[in-house]
Amino acid sequence: MIYYESNMLDVDLLRKEPDKVKKAIAAKNADPKLVDNFLVLDEEWRKMTAELEGLRAEQNRLSETVAAPGGGARLDSPSRRGREPRPAAGRDAAKTNKVKIKDREVDLSAIEKKREELWLKIPNLPSEDTPVGKDEAGNKVLRKVGEPRVFSAKGGSASGGDFKPKDHLELGEGLGIIDFDAGAKVAGSGFYYLKNDGVLLELALVRYALDFLRENGFDLWLTPDLAREKFYIGTGYQPRGPEAQTYVIENSDLGLVATAEVTLAGIHAEEILDENTLPKLYAGYSHCFRQEAGAYGKYSRGLYRVHQFTKVEMFAYARPEDSPRIHEQLLTLEERLWQGLGIPYRVVEMCTGDLGAQAARKFDLEAWMPGREDWGEVTSTSNTTDYQARRLGTKLRRSNGKTEFIHTLNGTAIATSRGIIAIMENYQTADGKIAVPKALQQYMGKDMIG
Numbered sequence: 229m230i231y232y233e234s235n236m237l238d239v240d241l242l243r244k245e246p247d248k249v250k251k252a253i254a255a256k257n258a259d260p261k262l263v264d265n266f267l268v269l270d271e272e273w274r275k276m277t278a279e280l281e282g283l284r285a286e287q288n289r290l291s292e293t294v295a296a297p298g299g300g301a302r303l304d305s306p307s308r309r310g311r312e313p314r315p316a317a318g319r320d321a322a323k324t325n326k327v328k329i330k331d332r333e334v335d336l337s338a339i340e341k342k343r344e345e346l347w348l349k350i351p352n353l354p355s356e357d358t359p360v361g362k363d364e365a366g367n368k369v370l371r372k373v374g375e376p377r378v379f380s381a382k383g384g385s386a387s388g389g390d391f392k393p394k395d396h397l398e399l400g401e402g403l404g405i406i407d408f409d410a411g412a413k414v415a416g417s418g419f420y421y422l423k424n425d426g427v428l429l430e431l432a433l434v435r436y437a438l439d440f441l442r443e444n445g446f447d448l449w450l451t452p453d454l455a456r457e458k459f460y461i462g463t464g465y466q467p468r469g470p471e472a473q474t475y476v477i478e479n480s481d482l483g484l485v486a487t488a489e490v491t492l493a494g495i496h497a498e499e500i501l502d503e504n505t506l507p508k509l510y511a512g513y514s515h516c517f518r519q520e521a522g523a524y525g526k527y528s529r530g531l532y533r534v535h536q537f538t539k540v541e542m543f544a545y546a547r548p549e550d551s552p553r554i555h556e557q558l559l560t561l562e563e564r565l566w567q568g569l570g571i572p573y574r575v576v577e578m579c580t581g582d583l584g585a586q587a588a589r590k591f592d593l594e595a596w597m598p599g600r601e602d603w604g605e606v607t608s609t610s611n612t613t614d615y616q617a618r619r620l621g622t623k624l625r626r627s628n629g630k631t632e633f634i635h636t637l638n639g640t641a642i643a644t645s646r647g648i649i650a651i652m653e654n655y656q657t658a659d660g661k662i663a664v665p666k667a668l669q670q671y672m673g674k675d676m677i678g
Contacts, residue, residue: 574603
């Protein structure tokens with residue numbers, strides 16, 4: 229395995245160890261030329277900044293030189309009453325220099341914008357523990373928990389009755405609890421209605437997750453469904469552009485959140501948190517909106533990829549030395565939560581090529597889904613190290629008074645749309661009903677749907 233240090237992705241790292249950064253981001257399928265192009269602009273920016281500072285220093289000197297005797301008035305003094313006229317040559321030189329300053333400021337602003345745009349495209353470096361791979365084929369299955377419900381080739385079930393299993397869409401439509409036709413009529417393809425017990429099942433999943441996380445030390449947050457563009461960019465999501473998945477609000481810098489990770493990360497933007505208050509563990513409840521552009525074949529059927537769903541998201545602010553341990557804790561919490569639902573799952577570690585821009589290390593939980601006769605992702609947890617904190621200006625203050633960038637982590641507790649798939653398909657009965665998992669019965673008020 230190639231070794232990558234979990235270093236901060238900062239300007240000094242890009243300047244001092246560009247080859248290391250290029251090698252690391254290449255493992256994430258990012259273009260190493262991003263680093264080269266950034267460094268070209270960075271050098272130009274540094275030279276222009278130095279030149280501008282020199283012009284400003286010269287302006288100060290000229291102001292002192294042409295100040296009227298007896299008062300030391302500067303060029304920008306609000307009043308020159310009672311002072312002698314300034315020397316014409318000095319006044320002209322100061323005016324000329326002032327024009328140069330304004331021109332350089334315009335040039336520097338343009339360079340800064342291009343430089344920042346390139347910097348924002350450079351992904352976080354993968355952790356030294358992340359397996360190297362080009363795409364999802366390089367992901368590593370760590371363990372499987374629970375036995376998938378196996379149906380016989382003749383349509384019989386080895387665990388409860390002789391019947392051919394249905395997928396969640398057929399079950400939901402048969403029970404009258406999911407309506408994609410009405411959703412498409414009102415909002416378009418990829419939207420849906422939940423009805424009656426479908427509504428109760430979603431709310432039960434949310435309440436189950438929130439109660440579970442509160443018992444495990446999380447503060448509960450009901451977050452906005454909108455966020456400003458700077459918070460999407462700050463967390464590593466691109467709200468605009470060819471690869472964007474975000475629904476943006478016309479004539480504003482607002483977008484509908486794709487995950488509460490965005491809004492939870494924004495809570496402490498541009499703040500300094502005392503290290504003795506860490507870790508901060510937040511559970512965010514929000515709706516999520518995603519364009520889900522592209523073709524997904526058979527996996528686009530039903531609730532698996534939709535444009536709107538509800539999610540309970542875990543988010544942590546941590547000291548850098550604690551983030552690997554907290555990442556493992558988030559994974560453990562996801563496993564405990566899904567074990568409580570009695571759903572078979574497997575834990576998969578993402579390889580470098582399947583990490584995404586923000587994550588240094590990432591794990592997925594994939595539940596067994598009989599309707600597709602395969603595993604399907606239901607949760608994900610990522611350690612984004614200081615990648616998001618640098619963009620959002622979130623720091624911690626050590627006991628000795630020194631400050632540094634904090635680490636942020638995130639993890640899905642429940643994405644209700646996929647939770648509903650897993651429950652309906654794994655708990656279906658021969659007569660098309662759905663047994664309610666024991667963990668949800670207190671919230672549903674029943675033990676059977678249908």
